[in-house]
Amino acid sequence: MNNAIKACRQLPIIEVIGCIRGVLQRWFYDCQTFAGKLKSTLKTKANVNIGVKDEKARYLTVYPITYYSFFVKDGDLDGTVDLTSKTCTCREFDMDGLLCEHALACIRVRRFSYIDYCSPYYSSAFLAAAYSGEIHPVGHPSEWLVPEDIASIVVLPPVGRRLPGRPKKKRIPSFGEGVSQSRCTTCHHNGHNSHSCTHSRSSRPLTSTSGVGEGSGSHNV
Numbered sequence: 001m002n003n004a005i006k007a008c009r010q011l012p013i014i015e016v017i018g019c020i021r022g023v024l025q026r027w028f029y030d031c032q033t034f035a036g037k038l039k040s041t042l043k044t045k046a047n048v049n050i051g052v053k054d055e056k057a058r059y060l061t062v063y064p065i066t067y068y069s070f071f072v073k074d075g076d077l078d079g080t081v082d083l084t085s086k087t088c089t090c091r092e093f094d095m096d097g098l099l100c101e102h103a104l105a106c107i108r109v110r111r112f113s114y115i116d117y118c119s120p121y122y123s124s125a126f127l128a129a130a131y132s133g134e135i136h137p138v139g140h141p142s143e144w145l146v147p148e149d150i151a152s153i154v155v156l157p158p159v160g161r162r163l164p165g166r167p168k169k170k171r172i173p174s175f176g177e178g179v180s181q182s183r184c185t186t187c188h189h190n191g192h193n194s195h196s197c198t199h200s201r202s203s204r205p206l207t208s209t210s211g212v213g214e215g216s217g218s219h220n221v
Contacts, residue, residue, distance in 0.1 A: 004023055004027070005019070005020055005023055007019070008020055008023065018138075021135060021137070021138070024135045025135035025136075025137075027131075028131045028133060028134070028135050031127065031130075031131035032128070032131050032132070034127075035124055035127045035128035035131065036128065038124040038127070040124065041115050041123055041124060042115060042118060042122050042123060042124065043122055043123070043124055043127055046098060046118065046122040049098060050098070050099060050104070050114060050118075053099065053100065053101045053104055054104050054108075054114075056101045057101045057102075057104035057105040057108060058105075058108070060072050060073065060074050060101060060102065060105040061073045062105050062106055062108075062109045064109070065080075067110075068082065068083040068084045069081065069082045069083070069084070070083075070102075070105075070106045070109070072101075072102040072105050072106065074101065074102065077090060078102075079100070079101075079102035081093070081102050081103050081106045083103065083106060083107070083110075083112070083117060086103075086117055088100050088102050088103055090102060096119075097118065097119025097121060097122065098118055098119065098122060099114055099117055099118060103117065184197050184199075186199065187199040
C-alpha cells in the first residue's frame with residue numbers, strides 16, 4: 001500500500017485524499033478483473049509459495065505418529081504436524097494459514113489435496129469477494145452538500161515535532177516477503193548493476209590515453 005500511494009504523499013492533504021481514492025478505484029477494478037480470470041482454486045502467489053515449499057518438502061523425512069499427525073525431520077528445527085488441527089510446531093502453518101514444508105511433506109505421504117489444508121482466505125473466491133465493492137468519485141467540492149454545523153468547524157493541523165533527517169520513503173517489506181535484488185544487464189548476475197560490474201571491467205580491452213599524434217606513424221626529431 002505504501003508503494004502504491006507513493007506519488008500521492010507528495011500532494012497537499014486534500015489532493016492526497018482524491019489521489020488515494022483514484023488508486024483504490026483502479027485497484028478494486030484491476031483485482032475484480034484479475035479474480036475473474038483466475039482458473040485455479042488458490043490465488044497465484046499462494047500457488048507459487050506452495051510450489052517453492054513443495055520442492056524442499058520432497059527431501060524431508062516423515063515419521064507417522066497417527067494417521068493425521070507426524071514428526072518431520074528437516075535437519076534443523078524439525079516439526080510435529082497435526083493435519084486435523086492444521087498446526088505445526090514451526091508455527092508457520094498455524095500463523096499463516098498456508099502449508100509449511102513439514103505439512104507439505106506429510107500431505108505427500110498421505111496423498112491428500114493441499115488445497116483442503118490452506119486457509120480459504122487464499123482462495124480466488126475470497127479474492128473476488130474482497131474486491132466486490134465499488135469506489136465512486138465524490139464529485140467537485142462545489143457540488144457537495146455540507147451541513148452548516150460541519151462547514152463552520154475550523155480544523156487545525158496536529159501539533160507535533162518533525163523528526164530530524166529526511167522522511168523515510170522506502171516501503172518496509174512485509175514479514176516473509178522476499179527482498180528484490182538488482183540484476184546486472186552485462187553479466188546477468190544479481191546484487192549489482194552494469195555500472196559497478198567487475199566482470200565487465202576485467203573483460204574490457206586496454207586503451208591508450210597518451211598524447212595527441214599517437215599512432216600517426218611519424219615522430220619529430
